[in-house]
Amino acid sequence: MANIIITGANEGIGYYMVEKLLLDGNKVSVLDIETANLDNLKKRFDSNLIYYKADLRNEEEVKIAVCESATRFGNIDIAVHNACKCTFRSEAESDLETYKDVFDVNYFGALRFVKSVIPYMTAQKKGKVIFTSSGVGVTGFMNISPYSSTKGALEALAKCLRIEYAKDNITFHIMHPPLTRTKSASPLPVPDEFKALPEKVGYGLAKHINSKRYIICHSFNQKFQTMGCYLFPIKIGNLLSKMTANADNR
16 A cells, blocks of 8 residues: 555546555545645545645645655655646737646646656655646647647656666656547537546556556557557547647537
8 A cells, every 4th residue: 555645636637546556555645736635535544535625836835745745655656746737828819828827737837846746756766756747748739738738848848857866766757648528628629428537447457557557548549549640640649639729610
């Protein structure tokens, strides 16, 4: 069993990841700007779950939450950055402040989180850090360039830190969930039947959280689709954007 800390888990994929991790006997800490839904899990799992209302744009809040979590559970085995912000406007409609805000949560939020957990992992000479990415961070996609850019940046960050911290037995990984039926994805003009259920995705990712693979997916089919994104990024990005535009026009 492991001590796991995760950002962005009050709802959607993160919530179900936490539920499955707790069912499997792990101890879990959550950082999120909203925590109301976690009360339900707290009633069921009591001392194995702690959560903090923390904004990833605030370095001090992140540090305090991580420190309290490490003190409470004794160490940090796995850290998952799952929190994200996504806007659905074209580049022309997105000002610089929008890009900065999305990066502040998705990328710099991950970096603040890493800088808070790494000292505990280096002290114990082991650990695992996972960033939740997206296929659009590899292929590109229409009207979400702030979000897509942050995911591409996280992919590069994970590769760099994986090399730097190998000497400390700390590994870095990328999680690739599919398009999922969540609140954050609801503005996309894609029918719900083409979106995966958050319960299935969250449970599947939790099941594979101990995987040693660099890329972690919730299912074999998703792994296959993700490999396609890496092999044919431009073609798939163009295809998905055209399909989405056609659906929106209909």
